[in-house]
Amino acid sequence: MKLYTYSGAPNPRRVHIYLAERGIEVPFEQVDIMQRANRTPEFMSQVNAMGGLPVLELDDGSHIAESVAICRYFEALHPEPPLFGSTPYEQGIVEMWIRRIELNFMVPVGMVWIHGSPLTRAVMKNQIAAAADQYRAVVQGYFGFLDRHLADHDFLTGETYSVADILALCTLDFAAKLNDLPHSPEQKHLTRWYESVSTRPSAGA
Helix, strand or coil: CCCEEEECCCCHHHHHHHHHHHHHCEEEEEECHHHHHHCCHHHHHHCCCCCCEEEEEEEEEEECCCHHHHHHHHHHCCCCCCCCCHHHHHHHHHHHHHHHHHHHHHHHHHHHHHHHHHHHHCCCCCCCCHHHHHHHHHHHHHHHHHHHHHHHCEEEEEECCCCHHHHHHHHHHHHHHHCCCCCCCCHHHHHHHHHHHHHCCCHHC
């Protein structure tokens, strides 16, 4: 078993944090996305047809792609302590927040990255500056939504840290560090949550 990954990329980082939270060690292989090593015909034919990272290669040579899917695989193998919820209600709430973070937060941040970053200009030859500005506004609005929610909750799903917090942390750092789009320090509830989750030992994985 090994994990194809790339240091610093937000989606692989999700899996590294999850594994660190669970104390699971998996060998990994770096795939340089800046050199488009994940887009070579060999990688796409043998590892992941979509060309994305991370990808988990199992001992039989089969592969599981997508960060949340990989985390679910390990959750099934090692269910305690749970990061996807214990009861049906908790699992539903965690799933709700996974969807919210993926669709309403990560997608807009990704669009800022695609249309507004000089690092993506060589690949995205027709960047649309107006689209980047539009999605920056969407991200800033979502910061406000998270701040209001966290006024009454320690973590996204309530009082327990979950994989939804991992996704949100990676997205927040992706926005701030690679897109120059940090949340406002005046959003004190979001700031409190961020300081809590980003200082966990697993956050540096």
